[in-house]
Amino acid sequence: MHATDQTDKQQEREWVEASRRGDQAAFSQLVKMHQGPIYNLAYRMLNNRVEAEDAAQETFLRAYTNLDRYDLERPFRTWLMSITSNYSIDRLRRRRLTWLSLDEPLPPSTALHSEEEEPEDAIIAQEQTNLIQALLGELAPEYRAAVVLHYWYDYSYAEIAEVLASTESAVKSRLFRARQTLAQKLVANPTGARLLNKMPE
Amino acid sequence: MPDSLYYFTESATMSDLNQQAKPEKNEAAEAEPLLSDEQFAADNPTLLRALRLVDQLFGNAKMVDAPPHFAEKVVIAVSQIQLTSPLVRWLRRYIKFPHP
Numbered sequence: 001m002h003a004t005d006q007t008d009k010q011q012e013r014e015w016v017e018a019s020r021r022g023d024q025a026a027f028s029q030l031v032k033m034h035q036g037p038i039y040n041l042a043y044r045m046l047n048n049r050v051e052a053e054d055a056a057q058e059t060f061l062r063a064y065t066n067l068d069r070y071d072l073e074r075p076f077r078t079w080l081m082s083i084t085s086n087y088s089i090d091r092l093r094r095r096r097l098t099w100l101s102l103d104e105p106l107p108p109s110t111a112l113h114s115e116e117e118e119p120e121d122a123i124i125a126q127e128q129t130n131l132i133q134a135l136l137g138e139l140a141p142e143y144r145a146a147v148v149l150h151y152w153y154d155y156s157y158a159e160i161a162e163v164l165a166s167t168e169s170a171v172k173s174r175l176f177r178a179r180q181t182l183a184q185k186l187v188a189n190p191t192g193a194r195l196l197n198k199m200p201e
Numbered sequence: 202m203p204d205s206l207y208y209f210t211e212s213a214t215m216s217d218l219n220q221q222a223k224p225e226k227n228e229a230a231e232a233e234p235l236l237s238d239e240q241f242a243a244d245n246p247t248l249l250r251a252l253r254l255v256d257q258l259f260g261n262a263k264m265v266d267a268p269p270h271f272a273e274k275v276v277i278a279v280s281q282i283q284l285t286s287p288l289v290r291w292l293r294r295y296i297k298f299p300h301p
């Protein structure tokens with residue numbers, strides 16, 4: 001582990017301990033440290049900015065009210081991820097009938113392109129962003145969570161299993177099946193099919 | 202903070218947190234053996250390229266940032282929880298704990 005990682009961990013631990021004593025400034029630091037990954041997970045799961053913000057906020061509030069039960073030996077982010085995943089999965093189940101996510105596109109400010117991109121590149125990037133969300137929307141909630149943790153966070157099977165309170169073999173199986181489902185859905189999606197045609201053999 | 206959020210926060214227990222969103226029964230699908238990429242794409246070679254494209258698209262997708270002022274909103278919500286926690290309410294009621 002790098003020295004900076006160790007320092008960050010130590011700092012994080014101090015903030016957690018201070019937060020347990022009711023220090024809101026310390027908790028604010030924890031929120032700032034983890035808000036990006038937590039919001040991204042919620043957004044990728046729920047595909048809706050308002051719901052994602054709500055889920056991310058709920059994650060931090062639940063964490064705050066249960067800080068005394070958090071095991072300091074466990075990575076704090078993993079604990080937050082568990083809360084976000086569970087909350088998002090439950091929420092998805094409650095709105096099962098609206099899964100036909102004719103997806104809400106990302107706002108231009110968060111689209112996957114930089115300022116320097118040509119308009120055509122920006123359009124392609126936006127299309128790909130929408131495609132990714134549309135494909136994710138085709139997966140069952142537990143599969144979706146595993147896929148997001150794998151691709152966006154580069155989590156190992158063991159880490160995903162810890163977040164989802166599952167086993168490594170179950171996670172491996174879910175990811176395997178999810179990837180093949182995504183490929184099938186991609187072929188059936190007009191944007192996906194077009195991208196495939198442009199892809200070199 | 203919306204009422205619904207307040208409700209969820211106050212009512213969340215550790216069992217809620219620990220309660221895993223239990224995998225729904227999908228035993229038929231789970232029981233099927235896993236296919237290698239080649240077996241999976243045996244009848245349709247396009248699927249092999251689709252798998253590569255999935256890896257490429259998802260592998261390069263970026264994080265979406267939290268909205269502006271997100272942390273500040275959370276801290277405000279936390280303050281409100283503290284003010285209305287069950288213990289504080291109990292103290293206010295039984296020992297005339299002063300309002301802030």
